[in-house]
Amino acid sequence: MTHETTLAVLRERLGADSFTTSEFRDNYRVIVPPARLYGVLECLKQHGGFDMLVDVTAVDYLYYPDARDRFGLIYALLNTATGERLYVKTHLNEPDLAIPSAFSLWKGADWMEREVFDMYGIVFERHPDLRRILMPEEFAAFPLRKDYPLRGRGERHNFPVLTRAEG
Amino acid sequence: MPLDLAESLMAADGAEQEYLWTLNFGPQHPATHTTLRLILTLDGETVVKAVPDIGFLHSGFEKLGEDLNYNQYVTVVDRMNYISPLANEIAWHHAVEKLLGIELTPRCKYIRTILAELMRIHDHLLNVGAAALDLGAFTAFLYAFYQRELIYDICETASGQRFHPSYTRVGGLMYDVNETFVDKVRAFVKDFPKTYADVSRLLTRNRIFVDRMKDIGVLSKEDAINLSCTGPIARASGVVRDLRKDEPYLAYNDFDFKVICATSGDSYARFLVRMEEMLESIKIIRAAIENLPGGPVNVDAGGKVVLPDQVATYRSIESLIQHFEIIMPNRGFHPPREEVYGATESPNGELGFYVVSDGTERAYRARTRPPSFIHFAIFPYLIVGHQISDVVVVLGSLNIIAAELDR
Numbered sequence: 102m103t104h105e106t107t108l109a110v111l112r113e114r115l116g117a118d119s120f121t122t123s124e125f126r127d128n129y130r131v132i133v134p135p136a137r138l139y140g141v142l143e144c145l146k147q148h149g150g151f152d153m154l155v156d157v158t159a160v161d162y163l164y165y166p167d168a169r170d171r172f173g174l175i176y177a178l179l180n181t182a183t184g185e186r187l188y189v190k191t192h193l194n195e196p197d198l199a200i201p202s203a204f205s206l207w208k209g210a211d212w213m214e215r216e217v218f219d220m221y222g223i224v225f226e227r228h229p230d231l232r233r234i235l236m237p238e239e240f241a242a243f244p245l246r247k248d249y250p251l252r253g254r255g256e257r258h259n260f261p262v263l264t265r266a267e268g
Numbered sequence: 269m270p271l272d273l274a275e276s277l278m279a280a281d282g283a284e285q286e287y288l289w290t291l292n293f294g295p296q297h298p299a300t301h302t303t304l305r306l307i308l309t310l311d312g313e314t315v316v317k318a319v320p321d322i323g324f325l326h327s328g329f330e331k332l333g334e335d336l337n338y339n340q341y342v343t344v345v346d347r348m349n350y351i352s353p354l355a356n357e358i359a360w361h362h363a364v365e366k367l368l369g370i371e372l373t374p375r376c377k378y379i380r381t382i383l384a385e386l387m388r389i390h391d392h393l394l395n396v397g398a399a400a401l402d403l404g405a406f407t408a409f410l411y412a413f414y415q416r417e418l419i420y421d422i423c424e425t426a427s428g429q430r431f432h433p434s435y436t437r438v439g440g441l442m443y444d445v446n447e448t449f450v451d452k453v454r455a456f457v458k459d460f461p462k463t464y465a466d467v468s469r470l471l472t473r474n475r476i477f478v479d480r481m482k483d484i485g486v487l488s489k490e491d492a493i494n495l496s497c498t499g500p501i502a503r504a505s506g507v508v509r510d511l512r513k514d515e516p517y518l519a520y521n522d523f524d525f526k527v528i529c530a531t532s533g534d535s536y537a538r539f540l541v542r543m544e545e546m547l548e549s550i551k552i553i554r555a556a557i558e559n560l561p562g563g564p565v566n567v568d569a570g571g572k573v574v575l576p577d578q579v580a581t582y583r584s585i586e587s588l589i590q591h592f593e594i595i596m597p598n599r600g601f602h603p604p605r606e607e608v609y610g611a612t613e614s615p616n617g618e619l620g621f622y623v624v625s626d627g628t629e630r631a632y633r634a635r636t637r638p639p640s641f642i643h644f645a646i647f648p649y650l651i652v653g654h655q656i657s658d659v660v661v662v663l664g665s666l667n668i669i670a671a672e673l674d675r
Contacts (some may be wrong), residue, residue, distance in 0.1 A: 106335070125606045126366050153493050156637040160624050164273055165632060166605075177609055177637075181493055181507060184514045188609065209496030212645040220330075233675055235323040244305065244331060251328075 104129050107149050107187060114144050118162075129187045138191045139201040141174060146206050149188060151178040154203065157213035159221045163247040170194050171223060176203065193223060202228035220245035272637045279393045282483055288316055291656070298404055298490070299660045302642065302670030304452040306659065310501075313655045314490025315457060317494055318648045322641075325674040333634025338364045338438050341634060346432040348636060349672045351394050354423065355614040359406035362517060363610030363621035364438055368603050370427075374561040377438050377495075377519040380455060382556045383426070383435070384518065384612070385549040387614035389460070391593060391615030392542040399539060399664045400471055403480055408470045415463050418456050425449045438601075439574040440566030453557045468543060481536035485650040485662035499639055501666060504541045505533035520560075523552045535665035541651060573601045600629025616640060625653045640672040 111120060111131070120133045120141060133141050145151045155177040162168035170192035178187045193200065200226035203210040214225045215234040222243040225231055231239060240256070242249050293306035300306075309317040316364040332344050338361075345360040346353040353600040355600060358380050359416030365372065372380070375659035392536035397412030411490045420430040425448050427433035434443050471477050487497070492505040510527040528544040575594055593599045605626045611620030626631035643666045650662050 126608050128370070154496050155611075155618065156620065156622065156636075158622050158635045160607070160633045160635075163628055165624075174608075177620075177622070181509055187611075205497065207644060208491075208494050209645065213496075213640065216641075226286055233323075233328040237323070242527070244328065251331055255343075 104185065104187070107145070107185065110148050111141065111144060114148060117138060128188055130190055132190045132192075135191045135193055135197070135200055137232055138174075138176075139191070139203070140179075142203055142206055145187065145189070149187075150180045151184060151185075152177040153181050154207035154209050154213075155163075155179045155186070157203070157210055157217055159223055159245075161221060161247045170199065172223060174200065174217070174223060177209045184192060184256070198222060199224045199226055201226050202231075204228055219243075222246070251263065277283065287311065291658065292422045294505065300663060301398060301611055302595050302667065302668060302673070303346060304670055304673060306647075306663075307399075308656065308659065309557060310656060313657075315654055315656060315659065316618070318651045318659070320644055320647055322670075325670045327671075328373050330633075333631050335630065337629040338631065342633065343432065343434045345636075346434055347671055348638070348670045349391075349614065349616060349619070349640065350431070350673060351390040351669055352434040352615050353432050354383045354435060355387040355391070355612070355618065357434065358384050358518070359610075359612040359614055359619040360621055361436045363608065363623050364603075366625050366665060367606065367608045367625055368438065368601075370439050370567055370573065372518075373438065373567060374519070375444075375563050376565045376567075378556050378560050378648060379426075380436065380443055380564065381523075382553050382560075383423075384423060385556075386453075386456075388549045388615045389546050390416055392546050392617050395542055395664070395667045396539065397399040397469070399481075399535075399661070400467075400477070402479060402660045405470060405474075405477065408467050411470075415456075415460060415599060418459075419450075422449065422452050422456060425452055425646050436673055437566070437574070440564075444565040451559065453553065457550055457557065460545075462552075464543075464546060470530065472540070472543065479538060479562045480658075481539060482534060482663055483532075484535045484654060484658045485652060485665060486534045487646065491525060491534070491649065493644075495649070496642050497617070497646060498642075499613070500528075500538055500541045500545065501616070501617065501643055501646075503528060504530045504537040506531045510511055511618060512609060515611075519556065520552075521553050525549075525552050531655070535661050538665045576604070602627055602629075606652050607633075612639065612659040614639065616669070617643065636672075636675060638672045638675060640667070640669045641675075644668050644673055 111256050120131050120138050124129045148224060160173040174191050174192040174193060176189040189267040202214055212226055217223050218231055219235055220243060288309050288311050291308045291310055293308055295305045305321040307319045308315050329344050333341050342357050343354045348356050371573050381646035393412040393416050397409040400408035404576040423433050424430045426445055427442060429625055489506040491505050492502045508529050512525055528541050530541050576591055580587035581591045592630045605625060605627045607624040609620055609622045619639055620637035622635040623631050626632040634652045651659060
């Protein structure tokens with residue numbers, strides 16, 4: 102299917118005003134509001150033929166010039182039969198950082214969404230096991246957010262010291 | 269994660285499961301090759317459940333990507349999949365050059381292709397050698413590693429460093445290659461098939477090797493696609509996807525090579541796919557090194573992203589101004605304020621970078637799509653029902669590099 106056919110399928114099933122599109126170099130993007138994200142992903146998987154989820158990532162637009170929303174969440178999809186790629190993007194703002202998980206569509210979303218949760222604090226509802234993946238369990242902040250400094254807040258210097266009596 | 273959490277993840281029908289015991293395949297273990305942790309729930313010797321725990325090598329590479337400019341970040345990207353560093357650099361600059369809309373010179377494309385294929389051989393030799401080492405075949409490991417030393421020598425001739433060359437730059441390469449490089453690549457291409465034949469004779473039809481690898485860790489084609497697998501792992505399960513053929517980049521259109529696939533999807537198939545891919549890479553390198561185009565290796569200096577050479581900088585005012593504009597910290601070149609995803613076929617799978625630019629010379633967000641991270645997530649699905657000694661085999665066949673896993 103070409104990009105035009107994919108957009109036609111989306112318009113037919115979800116309505117022409119449910120998404121906007123943009124394009125840069127060879128990346129075709131579909132931008133949706135958060136409430137419609139799961140519907141669009143499901144439609145693309147079932148009727149668009151996008152059987153592989155390539156990547157799930159997020160961007161914090163806090164210091165981006167002329168940004169309207171704080172977080173962008175991007176799902177990169179691939180149709181393995183035709184080689185077509187599509188990027189589904191949604192924008193989230195605090196405090197509603199909850200979005201349905203794509204695990205029920207693609208099992209590969211499991212760890213990728215865990216990493217987005219770990220690094221940005223975006224909560225994925227109905228994810229089978231949403232906990233931190235790269236940072237330690239007891240870490241309190243979300244490191245890739247722009248308000249978290251590069252050198253950290255002293256977590257590396259304040260490890261609890263266990264003496265022989267305690268440990 | 270704390271060990272008691274693993275117990276709570278055991279099967280819900282509690283009473284009959286009391287004989288299951290938990291084994292920690294910890295971060296420090298010679299057979300995992302890298303720092304990753306597996307909490308295995310075992311029934312005798314059979315693995316019932318495996319819970320991976322990662323993050324021991326997490327160094328905030330993506331956060332650094334927001335602090336270093338596009339040419340400086342290549343040093344960090346080098347250190348992700350440290351088994352094939354130039355492949356990462358080529359992938360990173362592929363994404364950045366896509367953002368900037370730069371078309372490379374033919375000579376640069378050919379040199380990058382040669383280096384990318386050398387890195388493919390480099391990575392597959394390590395994987396095959398380490399698979400042999402884990403199963404006790406030390407000789408094959410040493411044969412493979414000697415060839416890797418020759419590749420390190422070639423990297424050193426090209427860029428001055430063996431392990432982390434930091435060789436690519438936006439619009440070209442750090443230096444052009446010289447005759448010594450060409451001679452060394454020719455010598456490697458001439459000698460590699462003998463070592464390949466030796467390793468193949470030692471392993472491919474070896475009874476013990478085949479028995480330990482065949483039907484272990486089977487990944488079906490539907491699962492491979494659903495779990496986002498790419499590269500040799502997906503191709504060994506029957507997914508015919510290779511970015512070198514499907515979305516050609518660099519000079520791959522000029523070469524005639526096959527995409528190696530298998531249907532069985534077990535560890536032996538992954539081993540065979542990697543072995544054959546090395547031969548295809550040698551074909552590409554042989555064709556490329558004989559037909560290396562002349563001309564400049566960096567994109568024309570008028571494009572404002574490449575440092576002019578020394579003579580031009582000292583002789584001409586325009587070059588001096590351009591040199592100043594690129595080097596000085598508060599200046600630098602100006603990419604468009606857009607986001608782009610660019611991917612290449614790294615030896616491990618699809619290595620892509622999602623680069624968000626805010627118009628300055630530093631990326632606003634530099635996300636790595638790490639094949640090792642995504643492939644380690646499939647490990648729990650592959651290992652259920654196998655013995656504990658198969659854990660090492662499956663882990664080795666997935667080619668997990670911890671630095672790319674954790675970044």
